[in-house]
Amino acid sequence: MMHTGGSEIEQLIQLLARLPGLGPRSARRAVLHLIKRKDSLMLPLSQAIQRALEAVVECEICGNVDTVSPCNICVDPRRSQNLMLLVVEDVSDLWAMERASVGPVRYHVLGGVLSPLDGIGPEDLAIDTLIARAHEFAEVVLAVNATVEGQTTAHFITDRLAAMDIKITRLAHGVPVGGELDYLDEGTLSQALKARTKI
Amino acid sequence: MMHTGGSEIEQLIQLLARLPGLGPRSARRAVLHLIKRKDSLMLPLSQAIQRALEAVVECEICGNVDTVSPCNICVDPRRSQNLMLLVVEDVSDLWAMERASVGPVRYHVLGGVLSPLDGIGPEDLAIDTLIARAHEFAEVVLAVNATVEGQTTAHFITDRLAAMDIKITRLAHGVPVGGELDYLDEGTLSQALKARTKI
Numbered sequence: 001m002m003h004t005g006g007s008e009i010e011q012l013i014q015l016l017a018r019l020p021g022l023g024p025r026s027a028r029r030a031v032l033h034l035i036k037r038k039d040s041l042m043l044p045l046s047q048a049i050q051r052a053l054e055a056v057v058e059c060e061i062c063g064n065v066d067t068v069s070p071c072n073i074c075v076d077p078r079r080s081q082n083l084m085l086l087v088v089e090d091v092s093d094l095w096a097m098e099r100a101s102v103g104p105v106r107y108h109v110l111g112g113v114l115s116p117l118d119g120i121g122p123e124d125l126a127i128d129t130l131i132a133r134a135h136e137f138a139e140v141v142l143a144v145n146a147t148v149e150g151q152t153t154a155h156f157i158t159d160r161l162a163a164m165d166i167k168i169t170r171l172a173h174g175v176p177v178g179g180e181l182d183y184l185d186e187g188t189l190s191q192a193l194k195a196r197t198k199i
Numbered sequence: 200m201m202h203t204g205g206s207e208i209e210q211l212i213q214l215l216a217r218l219p220g221l222g223p224r225s226a227r228r229a230v231l232h233l234i235k236r237k238d239s240l241m242l243p244l245s246q247a248i249q250r251a252l253e254a255v256v257e258c259e260i261c262g263n264v265d266t267v268s269p270c271n272i273c274v275d276p277r278r279s280q281n282l283m284l285l286v287v288e289d290v291s292d293l294w295a296m297e298r299a300s301v302g303p304v305r306y307h308v309l310g311g312v313l314s315p316l317d318g319i320g321p322e323d324l325a326i327d328t329l330i331a332r333a334h335e336f337a338e339v340v341l342a343v344n345a346t347v348e349g350q351t352t353a354h355f356i357t358d359r360l361a362a363m364d365i366k367i368t369r370l371a372h373g374v375p376v377g378g379e380l381d382y383l384d385e386g387t388l389s390q391a392l393k394a395r396t397k398i
Contacts, residue, residue, distance in 0.1 A: 006266030008254040012247040018240060019221075019229040026220035032291050033219050034248075035255050035264050041217060046248040048211040049233075053241055055207040056234050065234050067205030092231050 009035075061133070063109030063126050065091050079104045085137040087130060087157065089113055089144050097143065105141075108133070113149040114156055122156065131160055139167040146173065208234075260332070262308030262325050264290050278303045284336040286329060286356065288312055288343050296342065304340075307332070312348040313355055321355065330359055338366040345372065 009031060017027035034042040058064070059071035066072055073079065073094075084105040088094050094107045110125045122128075134140050142157060144150035158168055173191035175184060184192075208230060216226035233241040257263070258270035265271055272278065272293075283304040287293050293306045309324045321327075333339050341356060343349035357367055372390035374383060383391075 006254060006271075008247070008251045008266055009264070012244075012251045015240065015244045015247050020232050021221055021225035021229060022218075028294065029291060030218040030220060031251075032264070032289075032294075035251070035290075038252060038255075041214065042248065042252055045211075045214045046245065046252060048207070048214050049241065049245040049248065052207045052211045052230075052234070053237060053245060055205060056237075065208070065231070067207055072205075090231075091234075092228060095227065095231075 062094075062107045063091070063111060064094055064107060073098075073107060076104075079106050082106065082137045083139065085134065085140045086143045087140060089150065089153075093143065093145075106137070110144070110153065113144065113147070113153040115149050125153070127157060127160065130157065134161055134166055135164055137166065139169060142168065142170045144170075146171075261293075261306045262290070262310060263293055263306060272297075272305060275303075278305050281305065281336045282338065284333065284339045285342045286339060288349065288352075292342065292344075305336070309343070309352065312343065312346070312352040314348050324352070326356060326359065329356065333360055333365055334363055336365065338368060341367065341369045343369075345370075 012034075013024070013027045013031050016022055016030055017024045019027075022030060034045065055067040056065055057067065057069045059066055059069045059074055061070045061074045064071040064073060068075075081104065084103075085108055086094075086097060086102075086105050087108045087110060088097065089110050089112060091109055094109060097105070097107070108126065108130050110127065110130070112120055112125055114120060114122065114125070140161065142154040144154050154170060161168055172195060173188060174195055175181065175188065175192045181189065211233075212223070212226045212230050215221055215229055216223045218226075221229060233244070254266040255264055256266065256268045258265055258268045258273055260269045260273045263270040263272060267274075280303065283302075284307055285293075285296060285301075285304050286307045286309060287296065288309050288311060290308055293308060296304070296306070307325065307329050309326065309329070311319055311324055313319060313321065313324070339360065341353040343353050353369060360367055371394060372387060373394060374380065374387065374391045380388065
């Protein structure tokens with residue numbers, strides 16, 4: 001006897017619920033929010049998704065997503081000196097670095113991390129293409145997450161790059177800016193103490 | 200110098216960030232999630248929004264959203280006895296009641312609550328249409344939220360309905376099923392004690 005909108009509404013709820021950060025409940029709220037704002041939000045959103053669907057491509061060089069390939073970062077003349085190649089797990093990490101305005105760096109998106117348990121081996125990541133272009137850069141920074149899988153992946157890549165004459169670095173560990181010591185784990189605190197710097 | 204996808208991507212992020220439950224950060228994650236699943240999620244979502252845009256209408260009788268008007272609830276023959284009219288603030292409340300399988304009731308969606316501070320008066324809510332149809336029902340249940348605005352709205356409607364010979368009720372206050380007393384406010388606890396029932 002339950003009626004909560006037609007099947008068009010139900011289907012939209014189910015698809016939105018598959019987005020990260022939205023569950024069935026918040027997807028329902030989001031759909032009602034959209035329906036109440038047909039002209040000001042729902043129609044523009046529909047058009048924006050369609051435009052993005054048509055425009056977005058993966059960069060053939062670095063794996064970034066953009067509306068052109070090679071992407072705007074790869075062809076940016078201010079980054080052409082190839083000082084630093086930042087190796088990241090995911091496009092979201094690339095975006096996070098760009099938001100931090102880290103300078104004229106370039107990127108290589110691995111597309112994940114090594115995870116034998118999930119059946120993800122080196123051939124599933126963009127590692128061969130990384131090895132092929134790494135020699136173009138003065139320094140390769142392994143900007144992977146500080147997780148077990150991230151560090152395993154970093155070690156694997158370091159081994160593969162060892163034969164080449166490239167400086168390989170990783171991001172520093174330490175106290176996040178604004179972070180409270182009380183809430184940090186012992187590993188971070190001991191690393192932060194070891195890497196202490198002079199004031 | 201920052202490049203995080205093209206303007207098509209940025210615009211989609213900004214629109215998604217306007218959904219309740221999603222901020223700029225989670226909208227970015229959602230867009231990346233979509234871009235990685237162009238065929239399995241992004242295209243179906245685009246089509247679902249378009250279909251919903253074309254199909255969804257507001258019910259001319261009760262204010263529910265559906266793909267037909269009058270909505271499926273208003274024309275449901277099993278609800279035609281008009282035993283109970285549940286007056287709710289919002290379509291989301293109607294859906295919540297329907298999920299709770301409350302029986303062959305019908306609804307009236309007010310479209311909000313009285314809120315003088317926000318400039319929302321009786322003429323902004325579906326109150327006149329409620330008064331016009333209330334006499335068709337044996338009982339009107341004011342199923343508004345237990346907030347100050349909800350209760351103010353309930354009082355206003357009760358006054359307007361007073362002249363008619365209709366039974367007017369409200370939802371019971373009490374301990375939520377599964378709720379722990381320790382986390383409940385004093386108002387709820389004292390109401391729950393007053394309305395205690397025999398085991």
